[in-house]
Amino acid sequence: xxxxxxxxxxxxxxxxxxxxxxxxxxxxxxxxxxxxxxxxxxxxxxxxxxxxxxxxxxxxxxxxxxxxxxxxxxxxxxxxxxxxxxxxxxxxxxxxxxxxxxxxxxxxxxxxxxxxxxxxxx
Numbered sequence: 660x661x662x663x664x665x666x667x668x669x670x671x672x673x674x675x676x677x678x679x680x681x682x683x684x685x686x687x688x689x690x691x692x693x694x695x696x697x698x699x700x701x702x703x704x705x706x707x708x709x710x711x712x713x714x715x716x717x718x719x720x721x722x723x724x725x726x727x728x729x730x731x732x733x734x735x736x737x738x739x740x741x742x743x744x745x746x747x748x749x750x751x752x753x754x755x756x757x758x759x760x761x762x763x764x765x766x767x768x769x770x771x772x773x774x775x776x777x778x779x780x781x
C-alpha cells in the first residue's frame with residue numbers, strides 16, 4: 660500500500676503491481692479514525708485483499724497510538740457482514756433520507772484497537 664499523505668488519507672491498494680482498490684480514511688471530529696471507503700475492484704475480490712488492507716490499516720492506527728476505529732456502511736449493502744466478521748461491533752445508525760434521500764440506514768461500527776480502550780483519552 661502507498662499512503663497519500665495528509666488528511667483525508669487515501670491509499671492505493673496493489674496486488675502483484677496492479678491497482679486493486681482504494682482505502683480512504685479521515686479523523687472524525689479530529690480524533691477518531693473513520694474509514695470512509697474500502698473498495699476492491701471486482702476482478703480482485705474474494706482473494707483476501709480487503710481483509711489484509713483493513714488489518715494493515717488497523718496496525719498502522721495502533722502504531723500511531725489510536726485506540727479505536729470507526730467504519731460505516733449502508734444497511735442494504737454486504738459491507739456490514741465483512742466488518743462484523745473483521746471484529747467490528749455495531750454502535751449506531753443514521754437515517755439520511757431527509758438529508759440526501761438515502762433510503763437505507765447508514766450503519767456505524769467500531770473496533771477496539773487496544774485491549775484497555777474504554778473511551779476517550781483524558
